[in-house]
Amino acid sequence: MWRQTAFALAAVAAVISTARPLAAADKPGSVDVPQLFATTCGFCHEGGGRKPGKGPKLAGTARSDAFITDRIKNGKEGRMPAFEGALNNRQVKAIIAYIRGLKEDGQ
Numbered sequence: 001m002w003r004q005t006a007f008a009l010a011a012v013a014a015v016i017s018t019a020r021p022l023a024a025a026d027k028p029g030s031v032d033v034p035q036l037f038a039t040t041c042g043f044c045h046e047g048g049g050r051k052p053g054k055g056p057k058l059a060g061t062a063r064s065d066a067f068i069t070d071r072i073k074n075g076k077e078g079r080m081p082a083f084e085g086a087l088n089n090r091q092v093k094a095i096i097a098y099i100r101g102l103k104e105d106g107q
């Protein structure tokens with residue numbers, strides 16, 4: 001009985017562990033946000049968003065999530081490109097969480 005249960009658990013664990021890479025790629029936690037930010041936004045928002053560059057410093061922003069979402073999706077004509085098609089909602093949310101987590105003092 002115990003052996004059968006253990007075997008069943010091992011089988012389930014095996015299935016879960018082989019399924020994991022796919023499932024994880026779908027979760028916000030698995031998005032490498034600092035990397036995503038660096039490659040997508042870092043050209044203009046320097047220091048990972050901690051310093052002003054071509055675009056403003058984002059750390060410590062008082063903007064709402066709605067404002068930031070809108071800016072990322074629609075950009076700003078002539079200044080910042082729109083990322084609507086390039087980033088999915090999860091990625092946008094993950095980037096906002098990343099911005100909120102930045103320390104303002106450049107550390």
Ligand code: HEC
Nearest residue numbers: 040041044054055056063068071072076079080081083095
């Ligand atoms: C080509 C340069 C460029 C890139 C790339 C860029 N931005 Fe911007 N961003 C700007 C500029 C310039 C502004 C200021 C626009 C304005 O005049 O309001 C801005 C403004 C913003 C704002 C609003 C700041 C505020 O408080 O007004 C946010 C949030 C933002 N960017 C996030 C991002 C994110 C996230 C990415 C990557 C997905 C990104 N930006 C990529 C240039 C860029």
